[in-house]
Amino acid sequence: MQFLISMHINPAVLDALTDEEKEAIGTGHAALLAAVKESGELITTQALVDPSQAAVVRVRDGQPVVTDGPFLEAKEFLGGFYLVDCENKERAIELAAMVPDAAIEGLGVEVRQVMFADGPLEG
């Protein structure tokens, strides 16, 4: 079963972290990456740039209108994700709990099963 473990960041919360805390996040992700690579559960992971860099695209009357993002007026934004293939939802939750962000107040980690996938399967 494939799951998307998404990380919902709050730039204000991240800014307020101490250097030690930031470093702990880095090592925490490295440990998680090493673990899921070794177990063969990792499919891919991607981190996104700061939401202030986002562009919002709307097509109106066939004309694209591009404005500065982000799309949602929220405090938390999608910061990145892990795509894993693991035994079941319980295991996905176990992996999500290893994401260092999960231990920090104000940052969120969400787990959802993949329903459809497509892509360049042939090498």
Add this chain to the structure above:
Amino acid sequence: MTAPRNNPVGDLLRALTPQVLGALLRRYGRFDGCEDAVQEAVLAAATQWPVEGVPDNPRGWLVTVASRRLIDQVRSDRARREREAALAAEVVPADVPDTDDTLVLLFLCCHPTLTPASQTALTLRAVGGLTTAEIARAFLVPEATMAARISRAKQRIRAAGSEFRLPADAELAERLRVVLHVLYLIFNEGYTASSGADLDRADLAYEAIRLARLVHAQLPDDDEVTGLLALMLLTHARRAARTTATGDLVPLAEQDRSRWDRGLIDEGTELAKAALAGPALGPYQLQAAIAATHADAATAERTDWRQVAALYLILSRIAPNPMVTLNRAIAVAELDGPAAGLDLLSTLDDDGRMAAHHRLLSVRAHLLERSGDLAGAYDHYRRAARATASRAEQRYLESRAKRLKPRL
């Protein structure tokens, strides 16, 4: 029946892979090294044989090539220099006796220290002779992911220090259960309509049946082995009728039974009967008996629901789980009306995880529809559609809901 692969070299390699690996393991031990060497030999054969023709003694050819690869590997491994002399001095036999190595190999791949996902992948590669790329494609994950999983599984088996022999009697039955479960998982992965390349997944169902036949050939008196093979054949027989041309799901009651594979049904029914005649009664035999009862009915209306309900009742006693209760409720509803089925379903509501499960929601939707509660049925079809991770199932449930809409 055989898979319509139309690839004689591929079929031959699949059959020989476990025998060659078994021969190497008996001689040299070291599961990971032997398995790598056999994979390389099989890949070499897959490219050479179609061009140069199949050698007179294909198994001897593979054993020789794989042994050379293994020796090369050990030679290049400086830390193992001492072993090299002993290994290189061995004379590789041109042929090996036809022992029950496949079964030993299957038990090794289904080692209890591995997760079911790893057991499945390793079984398909070492016993099924599939390449890592084929397995990755069937499970819709990148090849690198599958390669990491297989390599980790081999390391674990090595770390566990397993010897290449069948476990002792006490452990044998327990391990056989794991083997059967892994074959069942492989079959289900191939059978369940899901996203992705359908044909590759059909290959998995064929492979599971082929492996179940191998186990059955070696343990013909084990009723659960016979039951599992029967269950697979009877289920697989419905394949052509299970989906529409556009890939939409067709429920059992609406399937065109003339499209069921008669040959598979007859063979599966015979096996199911043979299994049930034995002294032991297990969950696979009972599921096979249920499948045989469905197969026996010329139309959905003529299904012997009394027998299906009775078999589910026995199943719920020897191997109780919420899915069995769910299926029993369907049979009870056919027998005594939808209210009786809904009553039985209500016993599952206390199970927090089951209450939101799409299967419970969709069975309840069907029974509510039959009992005349169309609004309740509509609501449950919609909730079930949202709760499933299968797009085919989602489309089916949405279409049922849509059908009810005008009558609300």
